[in-house]
Amino acid sequence: MRRRLTLAEYKKGVLSGDRVVLSQAITLVESKLEEDAELASQLVQEILPSTGNSLRVGITGVPGVGKSTFIESFGNMLLENGKKLAVLAVDPSSQRNKGSILGDKTRMETLASNKKAFIRPSPAGNTLGGVAAKTREAMLLCEAAGFDVILIETVGVGQSETAVKGMVDFFLLLVLAGAGDELQGIKKGIMEMADGILIHKADGENKSAAKKAISSYKSALHLFPPAANGWYPQVLTASSYTKEGIDEAWEMIMKFESQAKTSGYKEENRVSQRLNWLEENLQTLLGNRFYGDPEIQKQLDKSKEQVAKGEVSPLVLARELIGLFFRNANQLK
Amino acid sequence: MRRRLTLAEYKKGVLSGDRVVLSQAITLVESKLEEDAELASQLVQEILPSTGNSLRVGITGVPGVGKSTFIESFGNMLLENGKKLAVLAVDPSSQRNKGSILGDKTRMETLASNKKAFIRPSPAGNTLGGVAAKTREAMLLCEAAGFDVILIETVGVGQSETAVKGMVDFFLLLVLAGAGDELQGIKKGIMEMADGILIHKADGENKSAAKKAISSYKSALHLFPPAANGWYPQVLTASSYTKEGIDEAWEMIMKFESQAKTSGYKEENRVSQRLNWLEENLQTLLGNRFYGDPEIQKQLDKSKEQVAKGEVSPLVLARELIGLFFRNANQLK
Numbered sequence: 001m002r003r004r005l006t007l008a009e010y011k012k013g014v015l016s017g018d019r020v021v022l023s024q025a026i027t028l029v030e031s032k033l034e035e036d037a038e039l040a041s042q043l044v045q046e047i048l049p050s051t052g053n054s055l056r057v058g059i060t061g062v063p064g065v066g067k068s069t070f071i072e073s074f075g076n077m078l079l080e081n082g083k084k085l086a087v088l089a090v091d092p093s094s095q096r097n098k099g100s101i102l103g104d105k106t107r108m109e110t111l112a113s114n115k116k117a118f119i120r121p122s123p124a125g126n127t128l129g130g131v132a133a134k135t136r137e138a139m140l141l142c143e144a145a146g147f148d149v150i151l152i153e154t155v156g157v158g159q160s161e162t163a164v165k166g167m168v169d170f171f172l173l174l175v176l177a178g179a180g181d182e183l184q185g186i187k188k189g190i191m192e193m194a195d196g197i198l199i200h201k202a203d204g205e206n207k208s209a210a211k212k213a214i215s216s217y218k219s220a221l222h223l224f225p226p227a228a229n230g231w232y233p234q235v236l237t238a239s240s241y242t243k244e245g246i247d248e249a250w251e252m253i254m255k256f257e258s259q260a261k262t263s264g265y266k267e268e269n270r271v272s273q274r275l276n277w278l279e280e281n282l283q284t285l286l287g288n289r290f291y292g293d294p295e296i297q298k299q300l301d302k303s304k305e306q307v308a309k310g311e312v313s314p315l316v317l318a319r320e321l322i323g324l325f326f327r328n329a330n331q332l333k
Numbered sequence: 334m335r336r337r338l339t340l341a342e343y344k345k346g347v348l349s350g351d352r353v354v355l356s357q358a359i360t361l362v363e364s365k366l367e368e369d370a371e372l373a374s375q376l377v378q379e380i381l382p383s384t385g386n387s388l389r390v391g392i393t394g395v396p397g398v399g400k401s402t403f404i405e406s407f408g409n410m411l412l413e414n415g416k417k418l419a420v421l422a423v424d425p426s427s428q429r430n431k432g433s434i435l436g437d438k439t440r441m442e443t444l445a446s447n448k449k450a451f452i453r454p455s456p457a458g459n460t461l462g463g464v465a466a467k468t469r470e471a472m473l474l475c476e477a478a479g480f481d482v483i484l485i486e487t488v489g490v491g492q493s494e495t496a497v498k499g500m501v502d503f504f505l506l507l508v509l510a511g512a513g514d515e516l517q518g519i520k521k522g523i524m525e526m527a528d529g530i531l532i533h534k535a536d537g538e539n540k541s542a543a544k545k546a547i548s549s550y551k552s553a554l555h556l557f558p559p560a561a562n563g564w565y566p567q568v569l570t571a572s573s574y575t576k577e578g579i580d581e582a583w584e585m586i587m588k589f590e591s592q593a594k595t596s597g598y599k600e601e602n603r604v605s606q607r608l609n610w611l612e613e614n615l616q617t618l619l620g621n622r623f624y625g626d627p628e629i630q631k632q633l634d635k636s637k638e639q640v641a642k643g644e645v646s647p648l649v650l651a652r653e654l655i656g657l658f659f660r661n662a663n664q665l666k
Contacts, residue, residue, distance in 0.1 A: 038652075045646040052643065137648065189522050220553060274640045274647055281651030286619055289659065307607045310385065313378040314607055315470065318614030319371075326622065 004028070007039060011046045017146045019118060026120060029137040044137050047144035052270070054086075054143045055257055058164040060154045060190065061174030066200045066240060067153055068108060070174060073240040074249065075111045078149055081250075086118040086142035087111070087151045090135045090160045118147060132163035133284060136277060139167060165193045166273055169266060170253050174200045177213035192224050196234050196252050203239035210237040229265040231256055296325055337361070340372060344379045350479045352451055359453060362470040377470050380477035385603070387419075387476045388590055391497040393487045393523065394507030399533045399573060400486055401441060403507060406573040407582065408444045411482055414583075419451040419475035420444070420484045423468045423493045451480060465496035466617060469610060472500060498526045499609055502599060503586050507533045510546035525557050529567050529585050536572035543570040562598040564589055629658055 005013070005024060013021025029040040061067050075085050087108075111117045120138060139150050152168055154160045165171050173194035191197070197217050202210030217235045226232060234252050238245030260266035290296060303317040338346070338357060346354025362373040394400050404420060411418050420441075444450045453471060472483050485501055487493045498504050506527035524530070530550050535543030550568045559565060567585050571578030593599040623629060636650040 041646065041648045041652055045649045048643070048646050189525060192522060271641050271643075274643065275637060278636065278640050278647035278651055281647050282623070282654060283616075283620075285651055285655040286623055286658075287616075289655070290615070290619055303611065304608060307611050308604050310381070310604075310607065313374065313381050314611035314614050315374045316378045318611055318618055319374055321615060322618040322622070 004036070004039070007042055007046065010039075010043050014043075014047055014141055014145050015050060019115075019145075022118065022141060022145045023120070025141050026138045029141070030134045040137065044140055047141065050144040051140045052143065054139075054148045054150050055170070055253070056139065056150050056152065056168040057253060058152045058154065058161075058168035058171040059174065060161050060164065060171070061200070063155060065174045065176055067155075067174055069240040070198075070200060070238070071151060071153065072108050072111055073243055073246050075108075075117060075151070076114075077243075077246050077250065079111075079114055079116050083149045084116045084147045085111070085149050085151065086120070086139075086145075086147035087153065088120050088135055088138055088142070089153045090132055090164050118142060118145070132160060132167075133280065135163075136167045161190055161193060166276055169260065169269070170195045170256050172249070172253070173197045175213075175217070176201055177206060177209040191220065194233050195227070195231060195256055196236065196249070197221070198245070198249055199235070199237040201239060201241075202237035202245060203242045207237075207239075213237075229260060229263065229269070231259065290325055293325060293328060295328060296321060299324060337369070337372070340375055340379065343372075343376050347376075347380055347474055347478050348383060352448075352478075355451065355474060355478045356453070358474050359471045362474070363467045373470065377473055380474065383477040384473045385476065387472075387481045387483050388503070388586070389472065389483050389485065389501040390586060391485050391487065391494075391501035391504040392507065393494050393497065393504070394533070396488060398507045398509055400488075400507055402573040403531075403533055403571070404484055404486065405441050405444055406576055406579050408441075408450060408484070409447075410576075410579050410583065412444075412447055412449050416482045417449045417480045418444075418482050418484065419453070419472075419478075419480035420486065421453050421468055421471055421475070422486045423465055423497050451475060451478070465493060465500075466613065468496075469500045494523055494526060499606055502593065502602070503528045503589050505582070505586070506530045508546075508550070509534055510539060510542040524553065527566050528560070528564060528589055529569065529582070530554070531578070531582055532568065532570040534572060534574075535570035535578060536575045540570075540572075546570075562593060562596065562602070564592065623658055626658060626661060628661060629654060632657060 005021070010021060010025050010028065014025050025043060028036055028043065031037065031040065059067060059071065071087055075087065078085050108119060112119050135152060139152065142150055152164050154164045171193050173190060173196070175197060177199050199210040199213050199217070214235050214237065221233050221235070236245055236248055236252060238249055240246065257266070260269070291300075299321055303312070303321060306312040307314050307317065338354070343354060343358050343361065347358050358376060361369055361376065364370065364373065392400060392404065408418050408420065441452060445452050468485060472485065475483055485497050487497045504526050506523060506529070508530060510532050532543045532546050532550070547568050547570065554566050554568070569578055569581055569585060571582055573579065590599070593602070624633075632654055636645070636654060639645040640647050640650065
């Protein structure tokens with residue numbers, strides 16, 4: 001049985017950068033037990049004044065694009081530049097069995113063994129909404145522990161990209177140069193979220209194809225309206241093998257960061273992310289109460305069958321279910 | 334004071350195709366009064382067996398693209414082909430003041446005066462979620478009244494496109510040929526939703542530019558993965574002035590429809606739309622209860638200020654608000 005620390009112990013450990021306590025604190029926020037949730041919520045509140053000082057970078061791309069090797073070489077470059085790096089993953093377990101990068105520690109050996117890096121695999125067995133919320137809390141804990149760059153990785157084929165986009169400052173899309181179908185497999189809408197596109201594995205025979213692909217990505221991006229911050233997403237090439245382009249990727253992010261700070265967009269974006277986070281929490285908690293009600297679960301299954309068959313109007317059923325839920329709620333204590 | 338009909342009167346009137354009663358029935362589903370909502374829900378249930386037989390087409394495009402003239406010429410072509418046509422609009426009032434097409438009846442004169450067409454402007458003064466839900470119900474009422482093509486129009490710059498995509502069989506995007514920036518002004522993600530793109534106003538001096546723009550749209554679409562139904566969105570040109578391309582637009586939709594029927598995608602898509610509709614209703618009704626609670630409204634405003642300032646964790650506040658809500662709910666009768 002895991003021993004739970006006290007609020008004061010968690011706080012002290014996290015703020016002093018104790019990696020063991022940080023790990024335990026993240027386990028706490030990932031817990032589904034109500035008593036843990038209450039403590040986790042207090043802990044996040046306690047460390048809040050020490051958060052917000054990192055650069056938050058989302059990294060996405062389909063399996064096979066080389067996210068693990070990129071994070072390894074990109075991360076080592078950051079460490080050499082004196083940064084303290086945390087790497088988190090957002091993805092429900094169901095999508096993590098085809099070569100989970102962060103679960104597969106051996107592929108990030110040098111990062112994992114560095115005291116200035118903190119690597120945290122994706123929590124297993126959770127639904128997406130929960131994992132995304134918990135990743136945001138884990139990110140705050142890492143910030144409070146003094147990590148100044150946080151990479152948040154997602155596989156780019158699920159529904160977690162929007163969630164990650166909603167918690168980072170910069171969203172990087174890794175792609176490969178292919179035969180005109182560069183974006184095959186990338187989920188709809190992902191390209192439009194990207195602040196930067198990195199054509200990865202640009203080495204050896206791939207190098208010239210990668211250079212050529214730049215213009216096709218650029219012209220595709222040109223079809224999208226510019227983002228609210230006035231930033232035009234850049235397209236770069238890089239190889240984690242030769243290390244070419246790794247520095248340039250960081251320079252792009254720093255340029256974005258500097259522009260966002262000057263224009264006030266960075267703070268503005270974070271305020272709006274926090275407000276969204278409040279809304280998401282409200283909806284998640286409301287949904288948990290509703291969908292967690294055993295009687296609702298039973299009725300909802302029946303209702304879905306009736307709706308699928310087209311027998312009963314979803315409107316009628318929704319009104320009945322909500323009525324039932326609040327009658328039940330009123331009968332509790 | 335509007336007289337409310339009985340359930341039986343509404344049902345009989347709608348099923349017999351009485352346009353006056355149909356209008357009144359749509360007014361009923363648009364009503365915010367709880368007693369109307371209950372009756373509306375019963376009416377939708379009663380007419381449900383007579384729904385589902387129309388072809389549902391969403392039409393979107395930025396203001397100025399000529400949606401009203403397109404709907405007029407496209408609609409008249411359909412009427413000449415013996416179809417019965419209903420035209421509905423989904424857009425919150427706030428976005429309807431810059432040249433609302435359907436509000437501006439004079440621009441759809443010939444359609445409006447035809448007995449086989451039914452034109453219904455967007456309900457005013459509502460929030461998006463509500464309008465979208467009510468438009469879906471209005472669509473069912475129109476089907477029950479015997480209209481076999483339903484056009485649902487949205488302005489393409491708001492948040493209503495996803496809602497419309499979720500209630501139609503075919504989603505048509507109207508665009509203009511421009512100087513390489515064809516999609517300027519189109520909201521992110523809209524192009525990826527389209528089953529067909531129509532480059533409008535392809536007449537006179539615009540004609541050659543429109544033809545040229547076909548290939549740039551096609552190559553942009555090529556960057557997106559194919560839709561679940563295996564359909565590759567088509568790109569056509571049309572002029573509502575010369576009527577060139579209007580028939581071809583209909584042929585494209587008929588081809589899509591025939592393919593979707595054969596493959597089973599049409600029914601599959603409608604089942605999944607109904608299930609989503611149930612979820613949406615549940616979330617709307619839950620949200621109405623929560624956000625409609627006066628004490629929650631007061632506290633939420635305070636909470637938002639605290640969150641914007643970064644003083645309190647959204648997690649803590651969300652837990653407090655939800656706790657407060659259910660304590661209040663339990664105290665009601």
